Amino acid sequence: MKAALVGADGTLLHRARRSTGRERGPDSVVADILDFAADLRAHGIEHYGEPARAAGVAVPGIIDEAEGVAVYSANLGWRDVPLRARLTERLGVPVALGHDVRAGGLAEGRIGAGRGTDRFLFVPLGTGIAGAIGIDGRVEAGAHGFAGEIGHIVVRPGGVLCPCGQRGCLERFASASAVSEAWAAACGDPGADAADCAEAVAAGDARARAVWQEAVDALADGLVTALTLLDPRTLIIGGGLAEAGETLFTPLREAVRRRVTFQKLPSLVPAALGDTAGCLGAGLLAWDLLETAGSPAPSAPSEVTA
Numbered sequence: 001m002k003a004a005l006v007g008a009d010g011t012l013l014h015r016a017r018r019s020t021g022r023e024r025g026p027d028s029v030v031a032d033i034l035d036f037a038a039d040l041r042a043h044g045i046e047h048y049g050e051p052a053r054a055a056g057v058a059v060p061g062i063i064d065e066a067e068g069v070a071v072y073s074a075n076l077g078w079r080d081v082p083l084r085a086r087l088t089e090r091l092g093v094p095v096a097l098g099h100d101v102r103a104g105g106l107a108e109g110r111i112g113a114g115r116g117t118d119r120f121l122f123v124p125l126g127t128g129i130a131g132a133i134g135i136d137g138r139v140e141a142g143a144h145g146f147a148g149e150i151g152h153i154v155v156r157p158g159g160v161l162c163p164c165g166q167r168g169c170l171e172r173f174a175s176a177s178a179v180s181e182a183w184a185a186a187c188g189d190p191g192a193d194a195a196d197c198a199e200a201v202a203a204g205d206a207r208a209r210a211v212w213q214e215a216v217d218a219l220a221d222g223l224v225t226a227l228t229l230l231d232p233r234t235l236i237i238g239g240g241l242a243e244a245g246e247t248l249f250t251p252l253r254e255a256v257r258r259r260v261t262f263q264k265l266p267s268l269v270p271a272a273l274g275d276t277a278g279c280l281g282a283g284l285l286a287w288d289l290l291e292t293a294g295s296p297a298p299s300a301p302s303e304v305t306a
Helices: 026-048 083-091 100-111 176-187 194-202 206-230 240-244 246-259 274-292
Strands: 002-006 012-017 055-059 062-064 069-073 078-081 095-099 119-124 132-135 138-140 234-238 267-270 302-305
Touching: 002 026, 002 274, 012 026, 012 274, 026 055, 026 078, 026 083, 055 083, 055 100, 055 274, 062 095, 069 083, 083 095, 095 100, 095 274, 100 119, 100 132, 100 138, 100 234, 100 274, 119 206, 176 194, 176 206, 176 240, 194 206, 194 240, 194 246, 206 246, 234 246, 240 246, 246 267
Parallel strands: 055 095, 055 302, 119 234, 234 267
Antiparallel strands: 002 012, 002 302, 062 069, 069 078, 119 132, 132 138
């Protein structure tokens, strides 16, 4: 868990990290979030003379943002957790609940790599692959909260089975975990990961290049499908795999360029905020909540746990 006090302009004023404690069960995770948020509130009082005026929390899985409910998270074992109500009761301030990737996209769009861009698509490449569709300073959630699930575009029909039930999903070929799995098998080292593969690519290893190119081609197929539907001005790529820098971006830009025909080729850039994006985005959700409620911008920061 990452937590922060965030200024109105997105400035990171204070941050802290803790384990989710998920090994103790889903109820313990909720309790830890509540305690973490309360400690952050106390820090604001001590260092800024007053508590944060609102809070935002960004979590993985399926989120009902309107009702403030964390509907489902496989990683955390959650089902129908009324997280907004629990935090509101604990903190006594308005609380915004958001999806972790969409919150990260919100931050990248407003204060990160997409700043000043009217239409963008943020795609973090981590354990899985998701996306955030940015439109004029906000992120589209969709009618049912599923917008942007680019990782489940089928790019290799009949391919590897995905936990979602489909075969050949993008994230089974181009996520950091997929590259790690493929490289570990190719090099015979079960402990090898995507970062090791990127280093081997840079060193000229032919096996690594084959694994890497398969991931790049799959990712380009998925991105071109997305840009055909959404026509973004900017594609922002983040997550662990993007840490490979130009080892990823040079072949990816070329692979996307080769695939476009009538489509307008967007800018393809690395994310700028790293692993603080989700936390900052949750803070921005809190500020948006105050603005929507018609509250004047206060001097105190907003509070966020992601």
